Amino acid sequence: MRQPELVPDARGHFGPYGGMFVPETLMSALHDLAAEYERAKHDSEFQEELAGLLRDFAGRPTPLYLAVRLTNHLAGAKIYLKREDLLHTGAHKINNALGQILLARRMGKHRIIAETGAGQHGVATATVAARFGCECVIYMGATDMERQALNVARMRFLGAKVIPVTAGQATLKEAINEAMRDWVTHVRTTHYILGSALGSHPYPMMVRDFHRVIGVEARRQILEREERLPDLLVACVGGGSNAIGLFHPFLDDLSVRMIGVEAGGEGISSGRHAARFQGGRLGVLQGTKTFLLANEDGQIELTHSVSAGLDYAAIGPEHSYLRDCGRVTYDYATDDEALAAFRLLAEIEGIIPALETAHAIAHVTKIAPKMSREEMIIVSCSGRGDKDVAQAAQRLL
Numbered sequence: 001m002r003q004p005e006l007v008p009d010a011r012g013h014f015g016p017y018g019g020m021f022v023p024e025t026l027m028s029a030l031h032d033l034a035a036e037y038e039r040a041k042h043d044s045e046f047q048e049e050l051a052g053l054l055r056d057f058a059g060r061p062t063p064l065y066l067a068v069r070l071t072n073h074l075a076g077a078k079i080y081l082k083r084e085d086l087l088h089t090g091a092h093k094i095n096n097a098l099g100q101i102l103l104a105r106r107m108g109k110h111r112i113i114a115e116t117g118a119g120q121h122g123v124a125t126a127t128v129a130a131r132f133g134c135e136c137v138i139y140m141g142a143t144d145m146e147r148q149a150l151n152v153a154r155m156r157f158l159g160a161k162v163i164p165v166t167a168g169q170a171t172l173k174e175a176i177n178e179a180m181r182d183w184v185t186h187v188r189t190t191h192y193i194l195g196s197a198l199g200s201h202p203y204p205m206m207v208r209d210f211h212r213v214i215g216v217e218a219r220r221q222i223l224e225r226e227e228r229l230p231d232l233l234v235a236c237v238g239g240g241s242n243a244i245g246l247f248h249p250f251l252d253d254l255s256v257r258m259i260g261v262e263a264g265g266e267g268i269s270s271g272r273h274a275a276r277f278q279g280g281r282l283g284v285l286q287g288t289k290t291f292l293l294a295n296e297d298g299q300i301e302l303t304h305s306v307s308a309g310l311d312y313a314a315i316g317p318e319h320s321y322l323r324d325c326g327r328v329t330y331d332y333a334t335d336d337e338a339l340a341a342f343r344l345l346a347e348i349e350g351i352i353p354a355l356e357t358a359h360a361i362a363h364v365t366k367i368a369p370k371m372s373r374e375e376m377i378i379v380s381c382s383g384r385g386d387k388d389v390a391q392a393a394q395r396l397l
């Protein structure tokens with residue numbers, strides 16, 4: 001194992017990954033954003049305002065909850081859930097949305113755009129735009145709009161304009177293309193609140209930093225409660241923001257192992273999945289160099305997952321780097337395994353997780369029984385499952 005660097009270089013490289021692969025017209029906006037973010041990071045007024053919003057508006061700190069019945073059921077390691085599902089709007093996404101809306105205000109940009117997959121990032125963005133009185137436009141794939149109708153209605157009640165994107169597979173990748181097209185056209189008045197640790201520099205670093213609060217709290221909470229660090233961290237990985245937010249504050253703690261769980265869809269051999277580290281290759285997509293699902297000519301392949309939030313062809317560049325270093329390992333859970341975990345957590349703990357989160361829970365059900373009762377796992381409970389109930393009912397009830 002190689003000890004990873006904790007920050008990217010000045011142009012956003014995590015080892016050979018990351019960078020700024022964008023049209024010329026966006027370069028100056030990205031440099032301005034990176035510079036403004038550096039200033040904000042060291043501005044105590046900015047940090048205090050963000051901390052106040054995270055506390056009073058979003059509901060931080062979130063509990064670190066000992067899942068007693070799940071632990072007993074699996075008869076292995078002790079399982080703690082980091083309850084991001086209890087945040088306002090129902091997932092970790094609000095941490096990043098609040099940080100970025102404060103940056104947009106600092107830069108004098110009053111029009112906000114975003115892409116969304118499952119709709120959770122769109123809801124978080126529409127929420128902070130309403131809170132700060134900004135115009136808000138959300139791009140969403142038409143396929144995702146169908147499977148996440150509840151979140152579409154929420155965004156509209158929050159005053160956002162939701163624009164359906166019908167190109168290609170009509171999911172997240174196409175929504176990001178449209179958002180980038182909008183940004184190129186309106187860059188002087190508009191800030192793009194990107195929703196995961198993805199895209200061009202400075203987004204992967206900045207989004208990660210806004211989510212580090214997850215790991216910082218979890219580390220403090222477990223030390224208070226158990227007087228030692230956990231043995232294992234588990235999180236699902238779409239772009240990778242909830243995972244990197246939990247993992248990053250523990251990277252120097254070499255006794256703590258970490259596993260990111262990708263979407264295995266209908267199985268790797270079926271080709272219908274979104275597990276970029278299972279047969280993916282190095283490439284460039286939407287601003288960043290990283291592992292992605294593409295054919296030999298570099299054409300992006302179709303992806304599939306039961307959870308819209310994990311259904312994306314590229315993984316955040318820092319995850320590619322942490323995998324190379326051997327610091328974090330990556331596995332996957334299939335749709336069926338995630339659905340079973342969704343049902344298990346609901347029945348046994350009284351917590352209905354998001355289908356994305358259910359991938360992390362599914363992995364825990366495989367690994368916890370192989371660990372001793374003295375060992376401890378913290379799993380990122382990244383979101384709640386209200387948005388997924390109708391879809392899960394179709395498959396399970």
Ligand SMILES: *Cc1c(COP(=O)(O)O)cnc(C)c1O
Pocket residue numbers: 091092093118120121195196197236237238239240241242243309310354356357382383384
């Ligand atoms: C969006 C989302 C994810 C996936 O995004 P990451 O950036 O990988 O965290 C996971 N869980 C929930 C609940 C989400 O809403």
